[in-house]
Amino acid sequence: MLRNDYITLMTDPDVIVIGAGAAGLGAARRLAAAGLAVRIVEARARVGGRAWTAHDPSGLPIELGCAWLHSADENELCAVALQSGLTLDKTLPPWRTQIGNIGFPPADQAEFRAALGRLFARLDEAGEAEADQPGDRLLEPGNRWNPLLDATSTYINGVELDQLSVHDFFRYRDTGVNWRITEGYGSLMAAMAADLDIVLDCPVNLIDRTEALVRIATPRGDLRARAVIVTVPTDVLCAGALRFRPVLPGKMEAASMLPLGLADKLYLRLDDAEEFPKDSHLYCALDTTRTGSYHVRPFGRPLIEVYFGGRFARELEEEGEAAFASFAIGQLASLLGGAIRKRLHPIAATAWARDPLARGSYSHARPGHADARAALAAPVDARLFFAGEACSVHDFSTAHGAYRSGLVAADAVIAALEKR
Numbered sequence: 578m579l580r581n582d583y584i585t586l587m588t589d590p591d592v593i594v595i596g597a598g599a600a601g602l603g604a605a606r607r608l609a610a611a612g613l614a615v616r617i618v619e620a621r622a623r624v625g626g627r628a629w630t631a632h633d634p635s636g637l638p639i640e641l642g643c644a645w646l647h648s649a650d651e652n653e654l655c656a657v658a659l660q661s662g663l664t665l666d667k668t669l670p671p672w673r674t675q676i677g678n679i680g681f682p683p684a685d686q687a688e689f690r691a692a693l694g695r696l697f698a699r700l701d702e703a704g705e706a707e708a709d710q711p712g713d714r715l716l717e718p719g720n721r722w723n724p725l726l727d728a729t730s731t732y733i734n735g736v737e738l739d740q741l742s743v744h745d746f747f748r749y750r751d752t753g754v755n756w757r758i759t760e761g762y763g764s765l766m767a768a769m770a771a772d773l774d775i776v777l778d779c780p781v782n783l784i785d786r787t788e789a790l791v792r793i794a795t796p797r798g799d800l801r802a803r804a805v806i807v808t809v810p811t812d813v814l815c816a817g818a819l820r821f822r823p824v825l826p827g828k829m830e831a832a833s834m835l836p837l838g839l840a841d842k843l844y845l846r847l848d849d850a851e852e853f854p855k856d857s858h859l860y861c862a863l864d865t866t867r868t869g870s871y872h873v874r875p876f877g878r879p880l881i882e883v884y885f886g887g888r889f890a891r892e893l894e895e896e897g898e899a900a901f902a903s904f905a906i907g908q909l910a911s912l913l914g915g916a917i918r919k920r921l922h923p924i925a926a927t928a929w930a931r932d933p934l935a936r937g938s939y940s941h942a943r944p945g946h947a948d949a950r951a952a953l954a955a956p957v958d959a960r961l962f963f964a965g966e967a968c969s970v971h972d973f974s975t976a977h978g979a980y981r982s983g984l985v986a987a988d989a990v991i992a993a994l995e996k997r
């Protein structure tokens with residue numbers, strides 16, 4: 578039941594969950610299944626948070642946030658999707674391939690993949706060392722592939738290697754199996770939200786623990802509960818739009834060590850798309866981090882999804898939405914020839930850093946601060962709980978990591994309420 582009326586705020590539930598993303602929905606479903614009265618309070622006019630499927634003018638789903646079910650062979654969201662009547666697509670991701678080897682000869686591709694493999698091996702080795710360090714220290718000085726390795730880091734981590742904690746990266750668990758939801762992640766979020774009590778358009782601006790019940794304040798009134806789970810992104814916490822009474826300096830410190838990196842997407846419609854293979858990929862530049870990653874015909878659809886990351890994505894956001902399309906069409910034209918220009922039509926571009934309810938795409942730990950994830954996730958006096966992708970030690974930056982963190986927080990709430 579999605580609510581946006583005022584009256585609903587007047588009845589107090591057992592538990593309030595702040596945020597209707599994968600973490601909040603996961604937590605609320607677990608709490609409701611345990612028989613607790615739970616209400617989600619969400620600032621946006623929709624559920625899903627950083628899982629957001631829009632539709633192109635012809636009705637095709639386009640993923641503006643997450644798209645892949647990472648570690649799909651052990652990702653619980655796959656089962657939730659199937660139970661919800663959604664379709665899993667198991668086509669292999671085309672990343673690190675090049676249509677027809679255009680502008681990227683096979684020998685160079687092999688060299689790049691080998692350089693990436695060596696970097697991952699060094700990250701693994703350094704991940705086990707006692708001292709943490711930024712990832713760029715593991716680049717081979719002077720290697721010609723360093724810019725493209727750094728660009729790859731921006732797609733994976735949202736940041737260049739110099740901002741990446743090697744320890745944090747090492748803790749991430751990836752089985753290497755990646756699937757998608759044909760109808761889009763948004764359909765999964767909607768299915769997960771279906772039977773929940775959710776108040777939309779309702780930003781929480783204060784959480785007050787000075788009373789017997791925890792009080793949350795919103796522009797539409799106050800609400801009280803025995804426990805509250807906070808799932809808002811770390812940069813939103815740090816921006817101070819959601820305040821705590823008493824203040825939580827340790828929590829804010831942890832959140833500030835887990836900033837959101839940036840990944841943005843651009844969708845282009847492609848005329849006469851059949852010329853290109855279904856689910857294929859292009860690199861348009863090999864010697865710079867200022868480049869996009871081009872997924873051509875996702876699901877066989879007549880679209881190109883372009884992925885931008887890190888500082889370059891931030892620059893393009895600052896230039897304005899048209900900058901993404903202008904840059905991408907220019908890159909495609911220089912690789913495929915100028916005639917491609919008239920076959921490409923911009924549909925949508927994201928600006929996740931400028932979204933005040935996200936302020937970025939997914940979290941990374943600053944070098945030396947991988948343990949901040951556990952500090953962020955720790956409950957406060959058994960009444961205030963934290964979830965969200967940044968709280969996950971092994972699955973951060975993902976939708977399933979967010980979902981799992983919600984389940985962990987919900988179980989902690991259930992245990993705490995049983996003791997009272």
Ligand SMILES: Cc1cc2nc3c(=O)[nH]c(=O)nc-3n(C[C@H](O)[C@H](O)[C@H](O)COP(=O)(O)OP(=O)(O)OC[C@H]3O[C@@H](n4cnc5c(N)ncnc54)[C@H](O)[C@@H]3O)c2cc1C
Pocket residue numbers: 595596597598599600601618619620621624625626627628641642643644645646647779780781782808809810813818819840841842929934935937938939964965966967973974975976977979
């Ligand atoms: C471009 C992009 C591509 C991605 N690709 C993938 C991918 O392929 N696979 C993958 O697994 N993950 C991917 N991710 C990451 C994934 O989307 C996120 O990790 C996950 O969705 C985060 O869920 P969450 O519940 O932690 O946070 P969110 O989804 O951000 O949910 C938090 C909610 O809190 C709300 N909120 C904020 N402030 C307030 C407030 N004051 N009061 C009330 N509500 C508030 C927000 O509106 C939001 O709905 C991608 C993300 C982006 C942006």
